[in-house]
Amino acid sequence: VLKCKCRWECSVTTKMLLLLEPTLVLRLKMKEDLASPKERKLDLVHNFGLQELDFMDKAGFKEYVMLGIPKWTGYQKQLLQDANSFLTKDKKLSEEDIAEEIKKWKKGLNEFIKYVIKQWKNSTIYWDKCCDIDGAVCIYVDDDGDNIYYIKALYDEDKQ
Numbered sequence: 001v002l003k004c005k006c007r008w009e010c011s012v013t014t015k016m017l018l019l020l021e022p023t024l025v026l027r028l029k030m031k032e033d034l035a036s037p038k039e040r041k042l043d044l045v046h047n048f049g050l051q052e053l054d055f056m057d058k059a060g061f062k063e064y065v066m067l068g069i070p071k072w073t074g075y076q077k078q079l080l081q082d083a084n085s086f087l088t089k090d091k092k093l094s095e096e097d098i099a100e101e102i103k104k105w106k107k108g109l110n111e112f113i114k115y116v117i118k119q120w121k122n123s124t125i126y127w128d129k130c131c132d133i134d135g136a137v138c139i140y141v142d143d144d145g146d147n148i149y150y151i152k153a154l155y156d157e158d159k160q
Contacts (some may be wrong), residue, residue, distance in 0.1 A: 001112045001152045006140070050126040053137065058120045064137075065113050069106070076105050076153040105153075114150065119143060 056064065080098050087093070093101070116123055122142040136154030141147065 001108060002152050004148050004150065006146050006148050050138065051129060053125040053127055056125050058117060061120075061125065062117065069109070072151060072153055073102060073106060074110070077102055079153060086157040109151065116141060116149075 002015050079097065080093065080101055084093050084098070097118065116139055124140045125137050126140065127137045128147075136151060139149045
């Protein structure tokens with residue numbers, strides 16, 4: 001699980017700009033004074049066009065995780081095997097080493113999932129603009145700082 005710093009920013013949405021008169025929009029852009037209707041968003045959410053999964057409740061998240069863990073474990077194992085192919089013979093991981101790494105990975109993932117469930121009221125789940133539930137999600141938890149969490153193995157596999 002990767003923890004990425006993010007920050008809150010205010011932005012004028014395209015929808016909001018369309019509601020304004022075209023000459024006003026041009027004038028605002030020229031002045032760089034976009035003090036008109038602004039929306040508070042996380043920078044990573046805004047920059048990558050992420051969409052909030054507002055229909056996913058805690059029970060849905062648990063189901064998503066339980067159904068996903070076997071697939072995600074397969075992705076992680078494949079990553080380790082692929083990385084292994086680039087190592088010299090004396091540094092290659094054995095099948096037992098890979099199994100141990102997978103065990104550590106699953107333990108870390110389970111700890112993270114428990115953390116998110118415990119922090120559910122302070123969490124927001126996002127997915128990309130394609131809205132592919134089988135794709136990867138990222139999770140914002142309003143905890144000690146502004147952070148978005150990613151399950152790295154889900155971003156290393158091309159799901160298109």
